Amino acid sequence: MVQQPSAFENALQQLRQAATLAGLDQDTLTQLEHHDRIVEVAMPVRRTSGANKGRVEVFTGYRAQHNNSRGPYKGGIRYHQQVSLDEVKALSLWMTLKTAVADIPMGGGKGGIIVDPKQLAVDELEQLSRAYARAVADVIGVQKDVPAPDVNTTPQIMAWIRDEYEKYIGQPAPGVITGKPVEAGGSEGRDVATSEGAFYVWDQAAKKMGLVPANTRVVVIGFGNAGSFLAIRMHEAGYKVVSVSDSRGGIYDPNGFDPSAVLEHKKKTGSVVGFGSSTSVTVEQQISLEAELLAPAALENQITQSNAESVQAKAILELANGPTTPEADQILAGKGVTVIPDILANAGGVTTSYFEWVQNNSNQHWSRQDVFAKLQQKMTAAFDAVWDQSQKQSITLRQGAGVVAVLRLAQAIKQRA
Ligand code: NAD
Numbered sequence: 001m002v003q004q005p006s007a008f009e010n011a012l013q014q015l016r017q018a019a020t021l022a023g024l025d026q027d028t029l030t031q032l033e034h035h036d037r038i039v040e041v042a043m044p045v046r047r048t049s050g051a052n053k054g055r056v057e058v059f060t061g062y063r064a065q066h067n068n069s070r071g072p073y074k075g076g077i078r079y080h081q082q083v084s085l086d087e088v089k090a091l092s093l094w095m096t097l098k099t100a101v102a103d104i105p106m107g108g109g110k111g112g113i114i115v116d117p118k119q120l121a122v123d124e125l126e127q128l129s130r131a132y133a134r135a136v137a138d139v140i141g142v143q144k145d146v147p148a149p150d151v152n153t154t155p156q157i158m159a160w161i162r163d164e165y166e167k168y169i170g171q172p173a174p175g176v177i178t179g180k181p182v183e184a185g186g187s188e189g190r191d192v193a194t195s196e197g198a199f200y201v202w203d204q205a206a207k208k209m210g211l212v213p214a215n216t217r218v219v220v221i222g223f224g225n226a227g228s229f230l231a232i233r234m235h236e237a238g239y240k241v242v243s244v245s246d247s248r249g250g251i252y253d254p255n256g257f258d259p260s261a262v263l264e265h266k267k268k269t270g271s272v273v274g275f276g277s278s279t280s281v282t283v284e285q286q287i288s289l290e291a292e293l294l295a296p297a298a299l300e301n302q303i304t305q306s307n308a309e310s311v312q313a314k315a316i317l318e319l320a321n322g323p324t325t326p327e328a329d330q331i332l333a334g335k336g337v338t339v340i341p342d343i344l345a346n347a348g349g350v351t352t353s354y355f356e357w358v359q360n361n362s363n364q365h366w367s368r369q370d371v372f373a374k375l376q377q378k379m380t381a382a383f384d385a386v387w388d389q390s391q392k393q394s395i396t397l398r399q400g401a402g403v404v405a406v407l408r409l410a411q412a413i414k415q416r417a
Contacts, residue, residue: 007090018402041135061113066092073109076150083112100405133164175360178353187356195229197348213238217291222298231259251278296323341398
């Protein structure tokens with residue numbers, strides 16, 4: 001069996017490379033190589049469905065707090081059978097870099113529960129989410145650590161966690177978690193914020209690369225929150241979306257299709273597979289499809305040493321966190337593929353989460369138009385900073401983003417020392 005690369009080792013390699021390119025001092029790097037705190041928690045759930053109905057099953061979860069020099073820890077909670085300590089460590093480190101690139105006053109954290117939520121009934125999912133909220137209640141908080149959604153976690157789950165946390169502390173605290181339903185203190189636009197932000201970033205990159213929508217074919221891996229809305233946004237802007245996929249497989253049509261119709265198909269059947277007259281493809285095949293833009297929006301380690309050489313796209317827009325391994329990065333750079341890194345490309349999610357937190361803490365509710373105008377301004381500024389750094393040092397955009405992040409972090413760390 002091929003050993004999965006360690007996501008945390010990949011993240012550390014990226015951090016160290018950025019530190020070298022930024023001329024960062026060893027003391028600051030050493031701090032950034034370590035997490036401030038990691039907790040492992042156990043959540044008992046009395047099963048109301050499945051083979052273990054009536055029995056208590058104990059699920060394991062984590063909250064990793066990497067660094068809060070720039071503000072409270074911030075980062076999503078993932079429900080997935082492959083969640084591991086290694087993964088939450090990597091994801092929280094990337095969050096520290098991402099909040100710095102986006103230039104929002106927050107740090108980096110991440111949480112997760114080892115569970116396949118599709119195997120749980122709704123009441124079990126609620127029990128599990130509330131148990132998680134109680135288990136981490138002492139380490140999260142409006143000014144301490146503010147979680148959000150990630151893979152397989154929804155606005156409803158955020159609302160349960162907020163409610164349970166408020167019972168625990170005995171007072172309202174809407175800003176303890178973001179990505180809530182709009183009616184329960186959420187921000188307008190948070191549902192599509194990651195893809196909207198990625199779209200703004202791509203818009204800038206496309207201009208630099210001389211790509212226009214009509215001549216740009218788009219392949220999206222993963223058709224969840226990030227991937228489906230990106231595909232729809234791209235289609236609406238005149239791009240030709242030729243392939244999308246989910247955990248059950250992918251579809252391809254060289255003439256393009258309407259991703260909103262694919263979403264309808266997925267709602268009915270549970271998967272994108274079998275949509276219209278499309279051909280079935282695997283994710284591995286998607287990676288080598290003839291297209292201008294490849295947008296991974298599922299999990300880590302999808303573009304690796306073994307398939308990077310086959311990439312035909314001119315650019316990769318990383319909506320997922322850590323979809324490209326460092327070895328693949330080198331191959332892609334050699335081929336002249338522009339990789340727009342996760343800590344820039346998908347920062348629209350956390351930026352809008354930050355907007356939600358600001359609104360909660362000041363009893364405001366901004367319009368969707370206001371949220372997107374602020375988001376566009378933030379994402380464009382982040383893109384410009386990363387682009388300029390990359391040009392200045394003749395380095396890749398990932399390296400440029402890393403340098404921008406560690407320089408900002410170093411300032412915050414030193415000013416507090
Ligand atoms: P989601 O649960 O809504 O969707 C995940 C999608 O990936 C689903 O369609 C699933 O079927 C698919 N998938 C899972 N395994 C797959 C595989 N092996 N091959 C192909 N598809 C597969 O999750 P999401 O929130 O859209 O998150 C997706 C990625 O984007 C993650 O890496 C996440 O960390 C990142 N991200 C999300 C946000 C956000 O706001 N939701 C913000 C920043 C980054």
